[in-house]
Amino acid sequence: MDHPLDESISQQTGAQGPATAIPDAVQPSDQYWLDTGNASYEQEAYEEALAAYKQAVQITPVPLVIYMRMGESLFQLGHYDQALTAYEQVLQREPENVYAYNCSGNALYRLGLYAQARVAYQQAIRLEPQEAIFHYNKGLALIALNRLDEALMAFMQALQCNPDDAYACNSAGNVLYRLCRYAQALNAYERAIALKPDEAVFYYNSGKVLAFLNRYDEALLAFEQAIRFDPQDAQAYINMGNVLASMQRSKEALHKYKAAARIAPSAEAYNKQGVILAHLNCPMEALAVHAQAIQLDPTSASAFAGIGHALYQLECYYEALIAYRRAIELDPGCADAYNGKGNILRDLVCYKEAYEDYSRALQLDPHCASALFWKRQVWLSMRTPNRRLPEPTADTAGQEQVSDALSTFVVRGQSVFAALVPWGNRARELRDA
Numbered sequence: 021m022d023h024p025l026d027e028s029i030s031q032q033t034g035a036q037g038p039a040t041a042i043p044d045a046v047q048p049s050d051q052y053w054l055d056t057g058n059a060s061y062e063q064e065a066y067e068e069a070l071a072a073y074k075q076a077v078q079i080t081p082v083p084l085v086i087y088m089r090m091g092e093s094l095f096q097l098g099h100y101d102q103a104l105t106a107y108e109q110v111l112q113r114e115p116e117n118v119y120a121y122n123c124s125g126n127a128l129y130r131l132g133l134y135a136q137a138r139v140a141y142q143q144a145i146r147l148e149p150q151e152a153i154f155h156y157n158k159g160l161a162l163i164a165l166n167r168l169d170e171a172l173m174a175f176m177q178a179l180q181c182n183p184d185d186a187y188a189c190n191s192a193g194n195v196l197y198r199l200c201r202y203a204q205a206l207n208a209y210e211r212a213i214a215l216k217p218d219e220a221v222f223y224y225n226s227g228k229v230l231a232f233l234n235r236y237d238e239a240l241l242a243f244e245q246a247i248r249f250d251p252q253d254a255q256a257y258i259n260m261g262n263v264l265a266s267m268q269r270s271k272e273a274l275h276k277y278k279a280a281a282r283i284a285p286s287a288e289a290y291n292k293q294g295v296i297l298a299h300l301n302c303p304m305e306a307l308a309v310h311a312q313a314i315q316l317d318p319t320s321a322s323a324f325a326g327i328g329h330a331l332y333q334l335e336c337y338y339e340a341l342i343a344y345r346r347a348i349e350l351d352p353g354c355a356d357a358y359n360g361k362g363n364i365l366r367d368l369v370c371y372k373e374a375y376e377d378y379s380r381a382l383q384l385d386p387h388c389a390s391a392l393f394w395k396r397q398v399w400l401s402m403r404t405p406n407r408r409l410p411e412p413t414a415d416t417a418g419q420e421q422v423s424d425a426l427s428t429f430v431v432r433g434q435s436v437f438a439a440l441v442p443w444g445n446r447a448r449e450l451r452d453a
Contacts, residue, residue: 057089066093084110084117091123100130118147122154125161134164152182159191171195186215190222197229205229220250224259231263239263254284261292270296287317294326303333321351328360337364355384359391366394371402 060068091106104127110120125140141158148154159174175192178185193208209226216222227242240263246256261276274296281289290313297306307330313323328343341364347357362377378395381388 057086057093061089061093064096066096084114088120088123091127095123095127095130100127103127104131116147118144118151118154121147122157125157129157129161129164134161137161138165150181152178152185152188155181156185156188156191159188159195163191163195168195168199172199184215186212186219186222189215190219190225193225193229197225202229202233206233218249220246220248220253220256223249224253224256227256227263228259231259231266236263236267252283254280254286254289257283258289258292261296265292265296270299274300285312285316287313287320287323290316291320291322291326294323294330298326298329298333301333303330306330306333319350321347321354321357323347324350325354325357325360328357332360332364337368340364353384355381355388355391358384359388362391362394362398366398371398374398375402 057068057071060066087106087109091103091110094100094103094106104124107120107124107127110117111124114120121140121144125137125144128134128137128140138158138161141154141161144151144154145158155174155178159171159178162168162171162174172192172195175188175195178188179192182188189208189212193205193212196202196205196208206226206229209222209229212219212222213226223242223246227239227246230236230239230242240260243256243260243263246253247260250256257276257280261273261280264270264273264276274293277289277292277296280286281293290309294306294310294313297303297309307327310323310326310330313320313326317323324343324347328340328347331337331340331343341361344357344361344364347354348361351357358377358381362374362381365371365374365377375395375398378391378398381391382395385391
C-alpha cells in the first residue's frame with residue numbers, strides 16, 4: 021500500500037511572515053498622546069494605541085513617527101490597507117525613509133499585492149543594502165510570485181548580511197525543497213536547527229525532506245522533536261503516521277492519525293485513519309471514519325474514495341462504484357477513485373471500462389503501482405471474448421448491515437447512505453457511463 025507523504029512545507033507565522041522593523045525615534049517633548057500611544061503599543065494594546073495616535077495627529081506639524089506608529093497599530097490589527105495609507109503619508113514627506121518602504125512592503129504583502137511588495141522591499145534595500153530583514157522580506161514576496169531562483173538569491177543575501185538568521189536558513193530550505201534540491205534543503209534546515217534548536221517548524225521541515233528521501237528512521241526522530249517543542253502540531257502527527265505507514269507499521273500509524281484528530285479534527289486525519297483501517301481489513305470501521313471526514317468536509321473526494329474502498333471490501337460493488345463516481349465528480353484528478361473504479365469493473369469483467377479507468381489513474385499518478393499492474397492484466401484479458409456482466413449478489417442481509425452502518429453517520433442532515441444512492445438498477449447504469 022502506497023501512502024504518499026504530504027509534500028507541503030510548513031509556513032509558520034513569525035517564521036515565515038514578513039518581519040517589521042521600526043527605527044528608534046526621538047519622542048517630541050510634551051506630547052502626551054504620543055507617549056500614551058507608545059506605552060499602549062509596547063503593551064500590545066493596539067486599539068488604545070491607535071486611539072492615542074489619532075489624538076496626536078491633531079498636533080501641527082504632525083511628527084512622522086506618529087504616522088509610523090499608527091501604521092504599525094493598524095497593521096497589527098489587520099487593517100492593512102489603512103496601514104499602507106499611513107506609511108504613504110510618511111513617504112510623501114520623507115521619500116527616503118527606509119523603514120516606511122519596508123513596512124509598506126509588509127502591508128502590500130498581506131494584501132496579496134506581491135509584485136508591489138517586492139518593489140517596496142527593493143527600495144528599502146537600495147537605501148540600506150546591508151539590512152538582512154529587507155532581503156528576507158523580498159524573498160518571501162518572490163516565493164509568493166513563484167520566482168523561486170530569485171527568492172533563493174534573496175535569502176542567500178540575507179544570510180550574507182546576517183549569517184545567524186535561522187529563519188532565512190529555513191526559508192532557503194523551503195525554496196530548495198520546491199526546486200527539488202532535497203539534499204541542499206536538508207542542509208539548510210539542519211543549519212537552521214543548529215542556530216535555533218528550539219524551533220519546532222525547523223524539525224518538521226527537516227522530517228519531511230528526510231521522509232521524501234526514504235530516510236524514515238531519521239524522519240521519525242525529526243517529527244518527534246517537532247512534537248516535543250510543539251505538542252499541539254497535528255500535522256507533525258499526521259506526517260509521523262505517513263512515515264510509519266510507509267514502513268508498514270500500520271497500527272502505530274493509526275495511533276498517530278488518531279492523535280492528530282484529537283488535537284485538530286480534520287478530514288485529512290480521519291481519511292488517513294480510514295486508509296489504514298482498510299489495510300487492516302476493518303472496512304466497517306473505515307466507513308465510520310470516512311463518514312466523519314465527510315461531516316467535516318462534504319467536498320472531500322478522498323473520503324468518498326475511501327468509502328468506495330470499504331464498500332469494495334464488503335463486496336458491495338455497485339454501491340462502491342457510486343462512491344467512486346462521487347469522488348471523481350468532486351475531484352476529477354482523484355487517481356485513487358479511478359483505480360478503485362477500475363478494480364470493480366475488472367472484477368465485473370468489464371475489461372474495456374476497467375482499462376480506461378486504470379489508464380486515467382496512471383495519467384494522474386504515474387507511480388500508482390496497482391493501476392500499472394492491473395492495466396497490463398486487463399489488457400491481456402481483453403484478448404478473450406468478454407463475458408456477460410454478472411448480476412448483483414442477492415445477499416440482502418449483508419447489504420442491510422452496510423446500510424445500517426452508513427445511516428448512523430449523519431452528514432449535514434443526510435446520512436452517508438443517502439449520499440450514495442441511487443442503488444440497485446440505477447447503479448448498474450454506471451458501467452456504461
